[in-house]
Structure formats: structure tokens, C-alpha cells
Amino acid sequence: MKILVVEDEKLLADSLKSLLEKNGFEVEVAYDGETGEEYAELGVYDLLILDVMMPGLNGYQVARQVRSKHLATPILMLTAKSGLEDRIEGLNSGADYYLTKPFNSRELLACINALLRRQGNQVDELVYGNTSLDLSSGILVCGEKSVRLSAREFDVMRFLLQSKERNLSKETILSRVWGYDSNAVENHVEVYVGFLRKKLKSIGSNVKIESIRRLGYHLEVDETC
Amino acid sequence: MKILVVEDEKLLADSLKSLLEKNGFEVEVAYDGETGEEYAELGVYDLLILDVMMPGLNGYQVARQVRSKHLATPILMLTAKSGLEDRIEGLNSGADYYLTKPFNSRELLACINALLRRQGNQVDELVYGNTSLDLSSGILVCGEKSVRLSAREFDVMRFLLQSKERNLSKETILSRVWGYDSNAVENHVEVYVGFLRKKLKSIGSNVKIESIRRLGYHLEVDETC
DNA sequence: GCATGAATATGAAAATTCTGGTGGTAGAGG
DNA sequence: CCTCTACCACCAGAATTTTCATATTCATGC
Secondary structure, eight states, rough: OEEEEEEOOOOHHHHHHHHHHHHHHEEEESSSHHHHHHHHHHHOOOOOEEESSSSSOOOOHHHHHHHHHOOOEEEEEEEEEEOOOHHHHHHHHTTTEEESSEEEEEEEEHHHHHHHHHTTTSOOOETTTTTETTTTTEEEEEEEEEEEEEEEHHHHHHHHHHHSOBOHHHHHHIIIIIITOOOHHHHHHHHHHHHHHHHHTTTTTEEEEEEEETEEEEEEEEETT | OEEEOOOOOHHHHHHHHHHHHHOOOOEEESSHHHHHHHHHTTTOOOOOEEEEEOOOHHHHHHHHHHTTTTOOOOOOEEEEEEOOHHHHHHHHHOOOEEEEOOOHHHHHHHHHHHHHHHOOOOOOOOEETTTEEEEETEEETTTTTTEOOOOOHOOOOOOOOOOOOOOOOOOHHHIIIIIOOOOHHHHHHHHHHHHHHHHHHHTTEEEEEETTTTEEEEEEEOOOO
């Protein structure tokens, strides 16, 4: 899941970036509206987060430009609790959601999940290498063989599959799978990676969970297999 | 948690009521703005859900009235994807959140949870009879004695304590504790009620979990104890 | 009152998840 | 090259949760 943050206040932008990355999103930041628009129009993002108040092109104008290019990317608008005019303009700009500053991270994450879900990014199986994960039954399939995953194993595997080769830190996996307010520890991830490796091997999958010291885990197809 | 739904379309109103009740809220419905305002001003609700489009007093007007009485009850406004004027009016009416129809139940429940949480309905212990549940540690205390609850036991106990003597069906408990999209079965509730009864007895609590055949469970103080 | 069936309670095993510990390994710094 | 340390893999046991089977209770009609 790729998110573009367009925000000129560097401090906020960077803390958003780190919060979102901690929650397993891939994040890019543009520090002004013009750059933001340019990036956004690449059409590679799953969500845009736009600050309204920016020098030059403001959030509404960016949103309008993006919509005029017929991009349906969901837009989350960050507004200050401000005057009416600002907000009137927003109503027609094509934003999907408004979050009034200050907001806390729970609210933001809830919004993002709602928007991404509403977007209907619905698939029923994730495929990688010679292996696929059936999202309705939680069964991992490779050729003739298959194995059922437990709930937790499923969540971890799904998250890895959604991120393909992109590296995920243990902290990221913890916050997305166990929840950002749980008190699970990194060893949980290590243990479940162990479970998954065993199950992947048991069905002869060529998918490997690689670990990169200090950086986390990611998937890889093992060609020698 | 008491919710007031103000909605003139009877069909929608009733389906909201049933959805919310299934999720453990106590729900009252007013079928027009005037009645809605009257109810709302009782100040007994934890959340108001107002439809914008209603004959007579519309949602915005109700919201404004309620706010003018200095009631801080969070307001969730249901809007149709409609014209600008409607929404401009809403901006100042004091609503906390807008949900555009059609919405699905996940969205609605997510909103509600966010609003209730934001409201900071934070307490750190729930007390009933001679017994209290420490919400930070999950320890159930009665006099000198205490016992730690597991995560699941804690969730069930908290939900029961929040509802006091009000009866909760097994389905309700399932949807609130296990999640409305889990596939847990009613026996889970029975098993956990069993666990909790044992723990309550072990600390000499006078709190009883009564079961009412076909209707569910609720708490009661056992005076003979 | 008694038989019946549905609902609830309970016990015990199975499955899953969590916990803490041990040992191995890669990489940094000497 | 060696040591040291942080990090990772793995194991075994504990705790929790789920599952299933069986027992008990209760309302109801007969």
C-alpha cells in the first residue's frame, strides 16, 4: 500500500511518514502542492493525504487537479479547525474525507483503513512464486499440496504477501498484525516467521522468508528450488 | 452505551437499530426531528445519529438546537451525497462526523467507536456489587482477594460490567467481544461465562452472571452472599 | 407429573498463541 | 583474525482459546 503525503510543514510531514511506515505503508512525501500534484498524477498511490494550508497550490487545488485527471485515488484532507470559506472550497474538490487537526494517530489510522477498505481493494487470493494464499479459507497452496494457517499465521503471511519483496521491520509487522496498541514483543514475529517457514517448506513452496539483520523480513522466490 | 437514532425513513431507522443492538448498544429511535430533539435534550445518550434529510426539523437544525443547550454529546450525521448548500449548513451545526449514504456497517461501527473513544469516556475501573475490575491490569478485585483475567475473559467481563443489569444476548456478546466478523459460536460465550463465574466465586464476589434462557446473560448482585 | 427437546453448563482435549531461555551467527571494532 | 555483542532461530513449556462431547436444566405439551 503506497501513500503520498503532501504537507509543507516538514515536522508534521515527517512524523506522518514515520507513523505510517511504522504501520506498514510505503510512504512518499512532497513538501509543496506542485510537487505533490506531479507525484499524485503518477497514479501509483493507493491514498493521498493532502494538507489544505500550503503556500502555492493548496490541498483543494491539488485534489481538484488530480480529480480532473480522472484519478480515483482516495483523498484524505487535513484541515485546520478554521474558517468556513476554506471548507466550502473543499466540498467540491473531490476529497473523500476530512480530518481536522489536531488528530491523534488512532483516528488517522482508522480513517485510512476505512478509505482503503471502501476503495474495495478486494482480492480473494494472494499469489507469489509458486504459492498462493486463499484469503477466504486461510489455506496456503503450492501445487497439489496445501496447509491451513492459524489466524495469526494467516495475518502475518498475508501482510508479507501484500508487501512482496519490500522489507518489513518486526515493529511494522507487530503494529499491523498484533495491532499498534498491543504489547506483543518482537519475538512473536520471530516465532511466527518460524512457523510459516516450516509450513512453506512442508508444501514445497519456493517462497522464502528472508531475514535481514536489524531490518526485518521480506519474501523472496528461491530459484534453486 | 446509549445511542439515539433520529431518522424518518422507518426502514433504515429500524435496520440501524438492529445493527447497533447486535453490537451491544442500547438504541432508541425517533422518527422525526422534533421528537429527536426532545429525546436528545434529555442528555442521556452517549451518541446521536442524525439523518440530515427529514421533513420538519432536519438533522442540522436538531444538531444546532442540541448544541445550543450546551450538550456535548457526539453527533454523527448521515448525509446523502447531495448538493453543496446542505453540507455548508452542516459545517456550523456542531456535528462531529459525517457519513455519506450509502455506507456499510463496518464504516458505521468504525465511526461510532472512533467518536466514543475520542469522547474520552475513559475510566480506569468498573465497579459492581462488592467487586471491581481494574481496566489497566485486567485484575478482578473483591476485598482482599483478586484474580487476573485473561484477555478474552477481560473483554467479556468488561462488556457485562458496562451493561450492568441490562441483558445481553449471546449474539451481542459475540459481536462485541469476538468482533462482528468473527466466526465464533455461541458456545464460546457459554464457556467464558463459565470461566468468569468460577473466578468470581474464587474471590468471594457477590456478583452473579445470571442467564435467562433464550435471552442471554446479565449481572446481578447476590444479596444472600 | 412426565417425557421431550432445546438451551445451557461443564469437562477435557486439541489447537493456538505466548513466553522465556538457549545457542548460534553475522557484523563491528579492535 | 578474534572477540564481543546484538540479533535471530528455535525449542519447550505455559497459558489461553477453541472445539467437541456429554451432562444438566428448563419450558412445554401431553
